Amino acid sequence: MTKIVEPLIFELSSPGRVGAVLPELDVPPADIPAELCRADLPLPEVSEVDVVRHFVRLSRMNYGVDLGMYPLGSCTMKYNPKVNEVAARLPGFVYTHPYQPEDQVQGNLQLMWELQEMLKAISGFAGVSLQPAAGAHGELTGILIMRAYLCDQGETQRDTILIPDSAHGTNPASTSMAGFKVVEIKSDERGNVDLEHLKANLNDRVVGLMLTNPNTLGLFDEHVCEVSRLVHEAGGLMYGDGANMNAMLGIVKPADLGIDVMHFNLHKTFSTPHGGGGPGSGPVGVVEKLVPYLPGPIVDIQVVGEEEHAGHAHEGEEEMVEVFFRLVMPAKSIGRVKTFYGHFGVMIRAYTYIRMLGAEGMRRVAEDAVINANYLMAKIKKVYPLPYDRLCKHEFVVEGKLKDAPNVRALDISKRLIDYGVHPPTNYFPLIVPEALMIEPTETESLESLDHFADAMLRIAEEAKTNPELLHEAPHNTPVSRLDEVGAARNPILRWKPAE
Amino acid sequence: MAIKIDPNCYYTKSHEWVRVEGDEAWAGLTDYAQDLLSDIVYVELPGEGDSFKQGEVFATVESVKAASDIYMPLSGEVLEVNEQLANAPELINKDPYGEGWLIKFTPSDLSELGNLMGPDAYEKFIKEEEEKGGH
Structure with missing residues (x-):
């Protein structure tokens, strides 16, 4: 740097x-x-x-995925292929305006329709709305869909959402935003939803359960189908937090696990820029019975000229079928959740990514992401305590606590990693692991860059024993060294003022 | 650094303390809790006159690591909140059982003390927590 x-x-x-x-x-x-x-x-x-x-x-002075590895757990900071940018800059897309009539923007609408279809194929859902602007926005949208559906069923007494303690931190926030109460469900000793604790909290006040799967420990819930069955039996719905979809692409369809509603993070799984380079996009997919409640407009395909031509095609003559894409509002829609049609530029990038990789490529993404995470986990667990020691999916969580260095914390390790030219992992999340370091390498890292990260982690553990001050004062190779985070939070200076 | 435990308090499993004096009680976060949370930067306290049941969330504290809910150790009505914490949340780190108190309240049912731990039981409890590694 x-x-x-x-x-x-x-x-x-x-x-x-x-x-x-x-x-x-x-x-x-x-x-x-x-x-x-x-x-x-x-x-x-x-x-x-x-x-x-x-x-x-x-x-x-900036650092990003174009410069080096960015193993920020839960964020899926994969490389964003440049071909996505080429597609998003095509003049036909750039120079359209959201107020243009449908017949002038058929190409844009076709892209949106095809993206809806591809997301349906990947997830097994019956309908998708591309409206929500980001992940947490998708969560709120999903909960509003659940509320609208249950109210329609006369189940207006339901006011509680169950959230495992290994879920994403946005889940309780989205629940509160929607006006519901949160009840936290414990994890068992293997990092799954604790089934007994779940059963004890299921009743006719439950709207549903929000499941992050794989969860924030990077673990696929071994009883996911049983969790879904129990929640459904109690009259609730299953919300899936799709932020960790990278581990499931082409392998498991969330709908097959009993998930009723899920948001996708195009900016994580489908390689569109985020972390200052956004915006995000959080499409929501739903099962059949929830399709009428999706936020609109969504894109529908209409086959035109079918009736005129039906039965009239002469032999040897190809049947003339034309299609027209139109914007529709689902029958019982919760309404709009975003101006116009969502973040269209992000959709072009995600669409390009999916088309470039194809179905086989999708599966490869998940496989490589999982292999990379397990490779790193195996290399560093000898030194960093691993609280849930089993095969992980796309990410894993170790404790930033070292046996022979009691005064070194996760924060010190992370700051020292910057000196090795690596972006730190996520710190202090999930809360169920003390001094958590949550590591997600993604599929786009080579063996060399994984080894560089593992070596840096092991060398830092050595430094922690021999020279802990080096860690306490890190980073050293940056324009500014350790920042006063406590001072910034307690006495924030939010704007520049001219000197008196 | 040894974790401090006040011999005059009762304790919850979620690391709140309560000290009862006559008809009134004080509640706050234990030394163990403030150590886990690290530097506290913000505290959200209830309004005076608010009532909470034992185990309900009555406050939130935010540290550089995380935001955490704080649970009512005994049912009761809030008489006073520690206004000093608005400008000096670090009092919880410096003096968790004294100047870092969160609320003063009227407990409505002292038999609920039976659900809490005494100082010796709490000391044993945090030792077990440490050994387990999780919390």
Whole structure:
């Protein structure tokens, strides 16, 4: 990483300097009421070259998947193929406008329809809406669909959602947003949902259970079908958190596990940029009985000219069938959850990814992601305690606690990893593992880069014993060293102010 | 660093303490809990006059690691909350049984103390937790 200390753009400001010169006004000025006008606009006064150099210098201090491994557990920071960007920049997509009539944007609608179909094939669901803007938005959407369905069934007394303690942290937040209560379900000693604890909490107040599978320990629930059966028997619905879909692509369909609603994370599983490069996209898939409640509009295919041609095709003549794609609102839709049609640019990238890989490629993704995670787990578990020691899926969680270095914590290990040129894993999540380090290499890392990470982890464990200060003060090779996270949280300075 | 346990308190399995004095009681987080959470940066407290049952969430604390719910050790009505924590949440880290108290309340049923642990039982409990490795 390059060592530069870069001032804020406001500090680069020089009075009177401009980056663009506008032509003189040659039309009558707009009549804006005086009380709506402001006299001062304290923006930085900089030239074009100041701006370009400032942001290029900042970009050289940045770290991303294009620079190195990014094993941030739960986030699936896989490499984002550049062909996705080529497709998303095709002029036919770039220059369409959401207010154009359907007959002018058939190509865009066809892409959306095909993406809906592909996600249905991957998941086994009967319907998909591409509307939600991100994962947690998909969760909220899914819960609102469950609520609408149960209310329609007259089950208005249901007000509680069960969430295992190994679920994603957004699940309880989405539940609260939807106005429901959360009851936490414990994990058993193998990291599965504790069936006895689940049974004790099932009753006619339960809306459903939100299952992250594989869970945040990277473990596939060994009783998932039994969990679904019990929840359904109690009249509840099964929500699937699809954030960890990368481990299941082409191998297991969530609908076959008894999941009724699930969100996909196009920005995780389907290789669209995220983490500052987003936006995300969180399509929701549902089983047949929930299709009428999907948020709209969704894209439907209509076969035109079928009636005119039916039976009239002469021998040797191909039957003329034309299709028309249209936007429809499902019959009992919970309504819109996003302006226009969701994040279309992200859909193009995910569509490209799926088409480039095909069905076989999808399966390879999951297999390689799982193999990579198990390879790393086997290499580092000799040194880092592994609380649930069984085959993992796409990620695993170790404890950042070392036997001979009692004062070293997960945070110190993570900060030291930065010095080795690797992005740290997720820290302190899931909460059921003390000093958690949650590691997800993804399928896009080579053997060399996996070895580099494992070697760095093992060397850090050695350093923790021989020179713990090195870890406490890490990172050393960055523009700024250890940041005061406590100070930043207790006394945040949220905006720049000019010096008095 | 040895974990401190106040001999005048009762304890929950979720690491809250309660100290009863006459008709009133104080509740807070144990030394073990603040050590696990690390530096506390924000505390959300209930309103005065709010009532909670034993085991219900009455507050949330946020550390640099995580946000955690805090459970009511005994049923009762909140008389006073520790206003100082708004500007100085670190008091919980520095003095969990003293200046870092969370609420003062009127317990409604002292027989519920039977569901809690005394100082010796709590000491044993956290030792077991440590050995298990999880929490």
